[in-house]
Amino acid sequence: DTEVTQTPKHLVMGMTNKKSLKCEQHMGHRAMYWYKQKAKKPPELMFVYSYEKLSINESVPSRFSPECPNSSLLNLHLHALQPEDSALYLCASSQERGPGELFFGEGSRLTVL
Amino acid sequence: GIQVEQSPPDLILQEGANSTLRCNFSDSVNNLQWFHQNPWGQLINLFYIPSGTKQNGRLSATTVATERYSLLYISSSQTTDSGVYFCAVVTTDSWGKLQFGAGTQVVVTP
Numbered sequence: 665d666t667e668v669t670q671t672p673k674h675l676v677m678g679m680t681n682k683k684s685l686k687c688e689q690h691m692g693h694r695a696m697y698w699y700k701q702k703a704k705k706p707p708e709l710m711f712v713y714s715y716e717k718l719s720i721n722e723s724v725p726s727r728f729s730p731e732c733p734n735s736s737l738l739n740l741h742l743h744a745l746q747p748e749d750s751a752l753y754l755c756a757s758s759q760e761r762g763p764g765e766l767f768f769g770e771g772s773r774l775t776v777l
Numbered sequence: 778g779i780q781v782e783q784s785p786p787d788l789i790l791q792e793g794a795n796s797t798l799r800c801n802f803s804d805s806v807n808n809l810q811w812f813h814q815n816p817w818g819q820l821i822n823l824f825y826i827p828s829g830t831k832q833n834g835r836l837s838a839t840t841v842a843t844e845r846y847s848l849l850y851i852s853s854s855q856t857t858d859s860g861v862y863f864c865a866v867v868t869t870d871s872w873g874k875l876q877f878g879a880g881t882q883v884v885v886t887p
Contacts, residue, residue, distance in 0.1 A: 697873075697875075701818075705879075706863055706877035706878065706879055707877055709874055712874070714873070719873070752818045756875075761872060762867075763807030763808040763872075764808065765808070765810060765822065766822075766865075766875055768820040770818065770819045771818045771819065
């Protein structure tokens with residue numbers, strides 16, 4: 665069983681909706697990540713948090729807003745998304761930001777209508 | 778940035794067969810991981826192997842960091858081995874950024 669938990673597993677939203685994806689880990693990791701994966705493609709990094717501070721933003725549009733309320737939780741707030749934002753959103757964590765092993769959640773599959 | 782190339786892109790195996798997947802990378806790495814993505818999308822950690830050889834059941838992996846490649850061996854394949862296998866690396870100048878290869882799609886037939 666994965667120790668990184670993502671909710672919801674599936675989400676359908678309209679372009680005017682506001683929704684959030686949630687991620688939780690209880691491994692004591694201090695780095696957390698959001699990745700986006702389109703069909704038939706590898707995951708692509710969106711954001712990295714280290715010790716609850718945003719350390720990497722891969723030029724992600726502002727309609728995606730990350731938040732790290734504490735060391736165990738990571739949210740991704742979604743607003744005014746486009747149909748091309750439909751994808752699998754993967755959360756991951758690692759002990760520290762750096763070369764260590766990453767562990768991924770099961771993903772949240774988002775459809776934007 | 779670093780280039781991560783996986784081969785072959787697609788692989789069809791009969792149940793019970795053995796196979797080797799390859800990952801070439803263009804720069805020195807501090808982290809190399811192999812993942813199996815199941816049909817539901819979950820990325821399952823197979824190996825964390827920046828160098829050396831590891832084995833886990835029917836799977837094993839070898840990374841030769843000085844020659845910039847890693848190999849994943851699947852022995853006695855089973856239908857549950859089907860899915861996409863990704864190699865991913867972190868370089869010294871991309872701290873915390875796991876860069877994925879394009880993946881190898883594996884189909885194991887009964």
